[in-house]
Amino acid sequence: MGFGILMDVTRPYRECMIWKSQIKKQYEINLHDTSSSLEVIFLDDFISFGWIGFASLNKIHTGGWAKTDAVYRVGAPPENETDENFYLDILCHEGRHFSDYSHFPNLQQPELEYRAKLTELCYAQDTLLRRIQHYFNTSSPDKNSAPHTFSAYHVMRDLSLAMFSTLTPPPIEKWQTLDIEKINTAATSILQQNNTWLKANNPEKITSFLGEFEFQTTTTT
Numbered sequence: 001m002g003f004g005i006l007m008d009v010t011r012p013y014r015e016c017m018i019w020k021s022q023i024k025k026q027y028e029i030n031l032h033d034t035s036s037s038l039e040v041i042f043l044d045d046f047i048s049f050g051w052i053g054f055a056s057l058n059k060i061h062t063g064g065w066a067k068t069d070a071v072y073r074v075g076a077p078p079e080n081e082t083d084e085n086f087y088l089d090i091l092c093h094e095g096r097h098f099s100d101y102s103h104f105p106n107l108q109q110p111e112l113e114y115r116a117k118l119t120e121l122c123y124a125q126d127t128l129l130r131r132i133q134h135y136f137n138t139s140s141p142d143k144n145s146a147p148h149t150f151s152a153y154h155v156m157r158d159l160s161l162a163m164f165s166t167l168t169p170p171p172i173e174k175w176q177t178l179d180i181e182k183i184n185t186a187a188t189s190i191l192q193q194n195n196t197w198l199k200a201n202n203p204e205k206i207t208s209f210l211g212e213f214e215f216q217t218t219t220t221t
Helices: 050-055 084-103 109-123 128-138 147-164 180-199
Strands: 004-006 017-030 035-049 064-066 071-074
Touching: 017 084, 035 050, 035 084, 064 084, 071 084, 084 109, 109 128, 109 147, 109 180, 128 147, 128 180, 147 180
Parallel strands: 035 071
Antiparallel strands: 004 017, 017 035, 064 071
16 A cells, blocks of 8 residues: 655644554544544554654654544554553544534634543543643643643643632642542533533634633532
8 A cells, every 4th residue: 555644733843744554443432422433543654753753753753633534543453442541542532623623613723632631531540640740740821832731721720620629730649639530520510511611602613712711610629
């Protein structure tokens, strides 16, 4: 076969990923608010992992992405498809993007990442605290920062409000004292409120909401 190629933008730079083989598999995703059939295309035998791979000597690279037709995952299908990282990173995170492209087709990348990160936290168990720590470490309130860091800031702000009644995220030691199920429930509540807010604000045309959508909480620990 020929080569597969991604020519796009992984902010802030132009992207060029090239691979030689791919396998398609079908999954059913059942999130709290949506369910659908999801095609995942597994990409392997890479010639180029893009600019992130180049900058890190291929120690770090994009793990996957979603388009309107399918979700693309870098690497072969997992030997254990119940692995939490695969479930959260691909079926939940990228599956949320796949769903949002249909329901909210003009959302910008920071908003898409905010919703996908929250979806991870709705279901995370063994990796929950690691993900919260990662969002804490990589967040930025600067709207001109990378979409992942700006969205992480808003996720941590809203989740901290839900769990600790403060907009300032506490250190990881505080999160370690909480029941995992309570964090899952809080993330789900935030996402449900965001769904309601989006549907009431011209969902087919809205582009952004970070800084406008305000989570309303009555939940405390």
